[in-house]
Amino acid sequence: MPSYPLRVLVLKTTKLGETDIIVTLLAVDGRQVRAVAKGMRKPTSRFASRLQPFSVVDLLLHTGRNLEIVSEAECVSTHSRLREDFDRSAAASVVANVLDKISLEGQVEERLFALADATLDSMETAPIDALPLLVVAFLVKAMAMHGYRPRLDTCVSCTCVVTDARTFSLDAGGVLCPDCDRAQPGALRMGPGTRDLLATLMMSTMADAAALDVPPDARIAAFSLMQAFVTYHLPTKLKALDFYSREICR
Numbered sequence: 307m308p309s310y311p312l313r314v315l316v317l318k319t320t321k322l323g324e325t326d327i328i329v330t331l332l333a334v335d336g337r338q339v340r341a342v343a344k345g346m347r348k349p350t351s352r353f354a355s356r357l358q359p360f361s362v363v364d365l366l367l368h369t370g371r372n373l374e375i376v377s378e379a380e381c382v383s384t385h386s387r388l389r390e391d392f393d394r395s396a397a398a399s400v401v402a403n404v405l406d407k408i409s410l411e412g413q414v415e416e417r418l419f420a421l422a423d424a425t426l427d428s429m430e431t432a433p434i435d436a437l438p439l440l441v442v443a444f445l446v447k448a449m450a451m452h453g454y455r456p457r458l459d460t461c462v463s464c465t466c467v468v469t470d471a472r473t474f475s476l477d478a479g480g481v482l483c484p485d486c487d488r489a490q491p492g493a494l495r496m497g498p499g500t501r502d503l504l505a506t507l508m509m510s511t512m513a514d515a516a517a518l519d520v521p522p523d524a525r526i527a528a529f530s531l532m533q534a535f536v537t538y539h540l541p542t543k544l545k546a547l548d549f550y551s552r553e554i555c556r
Contacts, residue, residue: 312333312339312365313363314331314363314365315361316331316357316358316361317338317402325347325348326347327346327347328373329376331365332418335419336418337409337413338413340374341367341373343379344376352379358384359389359398360385361383362383363381364381366379387431394429394437397440397550397554403546404445404536404544415451415452417451421448421451424513425443425444428440428515428516436515439518439528442504442529445532446504446508447508456504458471458508461481461486462475462486463483472487473496474496474531476494476539494531500524500531503520
């Protein structure tokens with residue numbers, strides 16, 4: 307069987323048979339890869355500690371009939387704190403859940419892996435109260451890479467410049483000016499400064515986003531808007547995002 311090396315981020319693991327595991331991976335070029343780690347559930351498995359969710363790993367893969375087969379694995383970044391702390395694990399799970407849904411086999415998006423790695427690095431070291439803002443920053447950047455970049459500077463209906471947007475159209479994917487707002491009664495209300503915060507996060511590195519001094523109410527307002535935006539445009543249930551909304555961003 308042909309074999310090849312690949313750096314990946316482990317998104318999730320699924321039981322297969324008595325002792326095997328299917329690992330869902332984000333490759334360094336942004337493709338999704340699914341592979342079998344044979345015997346991973348055995349106590350003596352050399353893969354068990356290396357193929358944990360949120361870990362960045364260098365693999366040697368063999369091409370199988372339906373799924374790739376892991377033959378070697380070496381950890382690059384374990385991101386172990388993300389599995390040991392409840393708040394960090396909940397935030398990182400949103401990242402992995404969204405990546406699992408937007409990454410596709412055979413579809414390259416090279417920026418996606420770098421975004422994921424930088425986000426998890428920041429989540430591992432950021433103060434706990436900065437985690438919701440990192441989740442928002444990840445969501446707005448990931449959606450933009452997926453083709454759903456929210457328009458934040460001009461009205462999505464009439465294209466006029468908007469300086470103080472208070473409403474957001476999920477369907478059109480951006481802010482509305484006061485005149486167009488009246489014609490779309492279903493638009494979401496935005497709190498003061500939400501648009502400016504999202505625009506700042508879009509342009510910030512993850513490390514800079516973690517260092518922003520943002521009041522809790524503003525963080526929650528931005529999170530609520532992005533949760534609605536992601537849920538509207540991704541036709542799938544995001545359990546980790548729903549859990550984060552209920553348990554963390556209350």
